[in-house]
């Protein structure tokens with residue numbers, strides 16, 4: 059891809075030098091910034107890298123590359139578990155709430171996760187708690203048909219919390235293994251809509267705890283992604299991030315800051331518009347892609 | 352969340368108030384701060400570099416005025432440069448001499464194209480035009496229904512001969528919509544297309560085919576104001592892949608700084624024509640370069656001060 063080439067080329071010029079001058083460090087910095095890592099994390103990573111190259115007396119390009127990749131791996135590590143918490147608890151299905159800003163890929167991600175769970179032999183119900191956007195429930199219903207799950211929807215303009223409540227209720231009655239609740243896209247600076255989301259979650263919790271609250275983050279997002287993660291976490295206690303649209307040229311470097319500041323792990327990545335275009339987040343692969351190979 | 356540019360700069364200049372010319376060291380320190388502010392606002396790196404270069408040149412020649420402190424003066428220069436880029440060659444929609452006027456929308460997945468189609472339709476209808484919406488996204492699940500709902504809300508007919516969700520040929524739909532528009536005396540055709548990645552060759556070829564079949568008077572590139580450094584690669588891909596005559600920034604009701612505006616303007620050379628500022632059909636405005644400039648650097652207050660000085 060285009061931006062991959064830019065990064066890859068940047069690193070190559072850097073690595074073909076026989077000493078590390080200020081320009082070389084600037085190139086490392088620019089490589090990270092171009093991947094949306096952000097100024098503060100970039101500064102921190104470069105500083106550590108400088109320190110380590112000094113201490114280790116790094117000379118060869120290969121060594122430096124390994125160090126940079128180690129630093130990024132370190133920056134992306136979290137203590138938290140990356141697998142989805144979707145084990146059925148006794149007679150209650152596990153409940154997953156999917157949230158995020160407009161157009162990030164929530165509905166598609168619901169469909170994809172349902173596909174994976176169903177392939178594993180689970181019965182899944184999709185709850186269409188986006189009662190706002192034009193044809194949002196239709197879209198989720200199409201996904202339900204595609205992957206073979208039940209769907210619960212309310213009339214357009216219905217209270218999303220009550221549709222969410224009904225979805226989980228229906229899931230319990232039908233004895234499904236997992237209920238995935240899709241919500242309307244909302245920008246995190248809209249207080250009213252964020253309150254509504256908090257309510258959706260509280261109302262679902264009348265049936266018991268939500269097992270996963272997944273924040274869907276578009277990989278093309280720049281520095282605003284951190285603010286998204288911060289506010290959504292505050293409002294509904296996000297337990298994992300799904301980084302979508304990684305099949306494009308964007309690197310999704312904002313997740314470094316997101317994970318570090320909020321300690322919320324990236325759990326899944328979206329790699330396309332099809333039902334199978336979902337994968338677990340893999341730090342090594344992510345770092346390699348970020349460095350452009 | 353971010354320091355505004357004026358806060359960043361005031362530290363550098365506190366000692367210098369009213370002392371004649373900016374020194375090279377002052378200019379370098381200033382340039383570093385401007386660079387950081389632009390990067391935090393998600394302006395793409397190559398665009399930042401070119402911009403800084405221009406600002407440095409201008410700062411070199413500047414006399415420190417009595418009315419403004421050096422920080423304010425630099426902010427003023429930066430702001431002028433930003434407005435010049437964002438606002439250069441603003442223009443209105445191009446209408447065809449021989450109706451129907453064709454407006455094609457293109458952009459990444461989820462950028463806000465379909466919503467914009469509805470907004471444009473309503474806006475044009477309110478100006479006594481007779482627009483026709485065309486459902487040429489036959490890929491995304493239920494994109495056709497989404498457009499139909501919006502068309503109904505806007506009181507505008509939707510041409511949707513195919514069910515979509517994977518069924519139907521978008522090029523054919525787009526082509527035939529022109530004859531439909533002529534038959535039903537619609538003077539403007541707005542074609543909604545599927546979201547696509549810049550690197551998706553097949554989908555870009557499809558967009559070109561739609562363009563070639565309809566010869567749009569306007570091809571509007573819709574881009575999400577929250578986009579980061581990828582704005583350049585994406586804008587280049589759409590510029591080269593489909594051709595762009597204008598840009599629409601969407602989701603400006605959010606709190607992203609929107610540095611992408613600058614990136615896209617630089618890369619495509621085409622004007623930013625509209626701002627999409629919400630989910631409702633009336634959340635739509637022509638683009639205001641001055642507002643955008645002060646938003647990117649978070650310097651609304653300083654500008655007011657400067658204007659009063």
Ligand SMILES: Nc1nc2c(ncn2[C@@H]2O[C@H](COP(=O)(O)OP(=O)(O)OP(=O)(O)O)[C@@H](O)[C@H]2O)c(=O)[nH]1
Nearest residue numbers: 160161162163164165166243303328329330460461
């Ligand atoms: N290329 C690519 N496209 C994706 C991916 N995930 C979702 N999309 C596309 O992005 C667009 C938006 O996806 P949705 O699932 O409707 O997003 P959403 O967050 O539910 O949107 P709203 O409900 O309107 O806020 C659609 O065109 C999807 O097909 C991905 O991983 N890669």
Ligand SMILES: Nc1nc2c(ncn2[C@@H]2O[C@H](COP(=O)(O)OP(=O)(O)OP(=O)(O)O)[C@@H](O)[C@H]2O)c(=O)[nH]1
Nearest residue numbers: 160161460461462463464465466546602627628629
């Ligand atoms: N807050 C806000 N939301 C917007 C704006 N424009 C569009 N949206 C929302 O963003 C989401 C995606 O918008 P769409 O119009 O479906 O985007 P699209 O480009 O047609 O998406 P695809 O067809 O999937 O590529 C929806 O939830 C819209 O309601 C805007 O200006 N502000």
Ligand SMILES: [Mg+2]
Nearest residue numbers: 164165188194
């Ligand atoms: Mg949705």
Ligand SMILES: [Mg+2]
Nearest residue numbers: 464465488494
């Ligand atoms: Mg659309």
